[in-house]
Amino acid sequence: MAAMMPSSSTANNSNPYSFDHSNSQNDLIDPDDATLDDLDDPLAQASSSDRAPLTGNISSQPGRRDTQNYLTSQIGGEDRRAAASTIDESVWETLSRDLRAVWEKMRQVLWPKYLLGGMLVRERGGGIAGAERGEGGGATGAGAGLERLRGAVGTWPDAETVLQGAMSEGLRDWDLWGPLLFSLLLSTLLSWRAKDEQTPLVFSGVFAIVWIGEAVVTLQIKLLGGNVSFLQSICIIGYTLFPLVIAALLSAFHLHWIARIPVYIVLVLWSLAAGVSILGGSGVVRNRVGIAVYPLFVFYVGLGCLCYIS
Amino acid sequence: MANRGYDVVVDVDTEGDLGHTDLQEDLEFHPSNFSEAQPGNKAIPPDTSSFLPGGSNRGQSSGSSKRFLWSLNFYAQFFDVDTAEVLRRCHSAIYPRANFLDILDGNPDLYGPFWIATTVVVILFITGTMSAYLAHHGKGHYAYDFALLSGGAGLIYGYTGIVPIGLWAVLKWFGSESANLLECWALYGYSNLIWIPVALISWSPITILNYVFVAVGFAVSALFLFRNLYPILSATDVRTSKILLVVVILLHAGLAIAIKVLFFA
Numbered sequence: 008m009a010a011m012m013p014s015s016s017t018a019n020n021s022n023p024y025s026f027d028h029s030n031s032q033n034d035l036i037d038p039d040d041a042t043l044d045d046l047d048d049p050l051a052q053a054s055s056s057d058r059a060p061l062t063g064n065i066s067s068q069p070g071r072r073d074t075q076n077y078l079t080s081q082i083g084g085e086d087r088r089a090a091a092s093t094i095d096e097s098v099w100e101t102l103s104r105d106l107r108a109v110w111e112k113m114r115q116v117l118w119p120k121y122l123l124g125g126m127l128v129r130e131r132g133g134g135i136a137g138a139e140r141g142e143g144g145g146a147t148g149a150g151a152g153l154e155r156l157r158g159a160v161g162t163w164p165d166a167e168t169v170l171q172g173a174m175s176e177g178l179r180d181w182d183l184w185g186p187l188l189f190s191l192l193l194s195t196l197l198s199w200r201a202k203d204e205q206t207p208l209v210f211s212g213v214f215a216i217v218w219i220g221e222a223v224v225t226l227q228i229k230l231l232g233g234n235v236s237f238l239q240s241i242c243i244i245g246y247t248l249f250p251l252v253i254a255a256l257l258s259a260f261h262l263h264w265i266a267r268i269p270v271y272i273v274l275v276l277w278s279l280a281a282g283v284s285i286l287g288g289s290g291v292v293r294n295r296v297g298i299a300v301y302p303l304f305v306f307y308v309g310l311g312c313l314c315y316i317s
Numbered sequence: 318m319a320n321r322g323y324d325v326v327v328d329v330d331t332e333g334d335l336g337h338t339d340l341q342e343d344l345e346f347h348p349s350n351f352s353e354a355q356p357g358n359k360a361i362p363p364d365t366s367s368f369l370p371g372g373s374n375r376g377q378s379s380g381s382s383k384r385f386l387w388s389l390n391f392y393a394q395f396f397d398v399d400t401a402e403v404l405r406r407c408h409s410a411i412y413p414r415a416n417f418l419d420i421l422d423g424n425p426d427l428y429g430p431f432w433i434a435t436t437v438v439v440i441l442f443i444t445g446t447m448s449a450y451l452a453h454h455g456k457g458h459y460a461y462d463f464a465l466l467s468g469g470a471g472l473i474y475g476y477t478g479i480v481p482i483g484l485w486a487v488l489k490w491f492g493s494e495s496a497n498l499l500e501c502w503a504l505y506g507y508s509n510l511i512w513i514p515v516a517l518i519s520w521s522p523i524t525i526l527n528y529v530f531v532a533v534g535f536a537v538s539a540l541f542l543f544r545n546l547y548p549i550l551s552a553t554d555v556r557t558s559k560i561l562l563v564v565v566i567l568l569h570a571g572l573a574i575a576i577k578v579l580f581f582a
Contacts, residue, residue, distance in 0.1 A: 202460040209463045227428075229389055230396040297400030298428060305432065309439040316446050316461045 109185045116246040117281050181238055186245020189252055190217040193310070196255035200317040213313065220309075221245060224302045225285075231299050233289035240285045244303075247281040250274040251307070254314040267315055275311040279304060395427040395499065403429055410507040410541065417507065417545045418500060425499040430506020434477045437512045441473070442466045444520040445580030451522045468579055473509065476572050481505045484546075487561065491553040504545055508538040512576065519581050527581045535573035539566055 194217070198210035225240040254274045257267070282303045291299050398406075406429055409420045446461045453459050481501035488496035515534035519527045542565060550558040 200460070201463060205460075205463050208467075212463055212467060226389075227396070230393045231428075232393065292399065294399040294401060298398070298403050298432075302432060302435075305435055305439060312439070312443050313466075316443070316450075 113246050113249055181242035189245055189248040190214055192252045193255050196259045197317050199259050220306045224306055227302045228299050231291055231295050233291040235285055235289045243285050244282055247278045250277045251310050258314050258317040271311050271315050275307050278307045398426045398428055407510055410510050413541055425503035430502050433506055433509050434473050437509050438469045438473050440513055440516045441469045441580050444516045447520040448581050472575055477505050491557055493552040508541045511537045531573055531577045539569045
């Protein structure tokens with residue numbers, strides 16, 4: 008930027024990069040013109056040699072931002088995701104930025120690629136190869152899907168794979184917007200279908216169950232020797248409530264009780280598979296993974312049943 | 318529980334240097350203080366062992382071995398189990414062969430009691446709702462009763478949490494040395510396990526069947542409690558232990574009746 012300023016002030020040409028030397032010599036009368044020769048050099052090189060380190064610097068920007076986003080805000084005192092000043096933007100932009108952040112984090116928690124601590128990504132080589140072999144044998148798309156499912160079941164996570172999983176980079180920057188949003192949605196949807204006189208009770212009860220449950224589950228993992236960050240774990244468990252919110256929504260719209268059974272089982276398993284990723288890299292001893300997962304299981308199954316009977 | 322210190326006393330007796338000043342050095346928690354200056358440990362006052370297990374490390378300032386009452390590490394010692402151990406304890410709580418306190422082996426955990434109680438609450442709520450739904454069937458829209466969940470949580474958590482404290486306090490009052498609050502909690506917590514299968518099968522609206530199931534659950538868990546509490550209770554004099562046993566069984570019967578009335582009416 009500093010190189011741009013003398014060119015625009017001295018030369019009024021349409022092209023700021025074509026530096027007209029004779030024209031600028033006449034215009035420069037302020038004492039700063041002694042430094043113009045110094046300024047002249049980067050400007051002259053900007054078109055030829057200085058461009059390469061400049062682009063190198065820009066391309067290394069995201070890497071730097073990732074490391075800086077970890078528990079620190081990018082601009083001190085500013086919104087985490089705002090690149091510039093947020094004082095004159097509309098409220099909708101501020102809200103949508105937060106909503107987009109929630110969406111992005113939810114995608115990183117719940118997208119199948121990240122389930123079970125990213126196990127499916129690491130196992131992709133075997134799984135996809137198996138699927139392609141199935142298709143090569145003349146099977147239909149359903150057959151390939153079945154093959155892939157069988158591959159996923161065949162690589163059912165033992166303790167090792169769960170422990171090796173690492174959470175994705177975006178999740179290191181936890182927030183509590185998602186947990187708050189989903190716990191409120193879940194409480195509202197569940198209390199909607201409750202008895203009339205029990206609506207406030209159900210709302211407060213579900214809200215308390217969600218938050219106390221998240222805290223207790225996290226504490227249990229810590230007590231079993233897991234080295235997880237408390238609020239980060241609460242953030243992840245909060246985001247994994249999204250399938251249960253879908254279940255509550257389906258209940259609010261009177262899904263038939265027979266149709267609920269398979270759908271809700273799938274949704275609860277989805278939540279559980281996403282929630283297990285807390286354990287990734289937490290350092291829980293291998294033979295304790297079972298009892299570390301069981302609280303999560305009880306938590307999701309309990310909430311799922313609450314959705315089911317609503 | 319490596320630092321109870323009893324082993325050290327036995328060692329000293331066999332080596333015959335009772336009263337030697339090295340005794341305090343043996344009581345120290347050796348592997349944890351390599352980051353601190355070694356000579357400074359000799360200056361630890363001899364009365365660092367408090368009534369709390371793990372409290373003897375209090376004088377040391379090496380970060381990893383501190384187990385204060387308000388730190389998480391202090392409570393982690395109550396969850397010092399692994400999956401196979403929990404399953405083994407659950408198995409021996411359902412099919413009691415040996416004394417359960419022998420199976421606990423001086424390491425009572427709180428994981429089992431807490432999560433068994435939670436599971437029982439959830440399953441009782443589900444099956445209780447199912448039973449109420451079946452009783453209600455055909456009379457329009459059914460809305461579940463959320464009070465069943467809070468009531469069940471209060472009942473199970475309250476019974477499992479408070480009754481062992483009362484039992485432990487009474488035993489202490491009558492001078493029983495072997496009473497251990499954690500073991501009481503573990504005993505009551507694991508005795509709740511039988512309610513899971515009982516609750517799973519007694520959702521049917523057939524009243525007589527429910528009475529039978531709840532009675533079976535009561536019998537199994539009361540027998541479990543009786544078998545394992547009897548050695549502890551008999552440390553007091555005969556009359557007191559009889560009264561205590563009757564009170565324990567009566568309280569347990571109260572729990573069974575409450576479960577029957579609340580959930581499978």
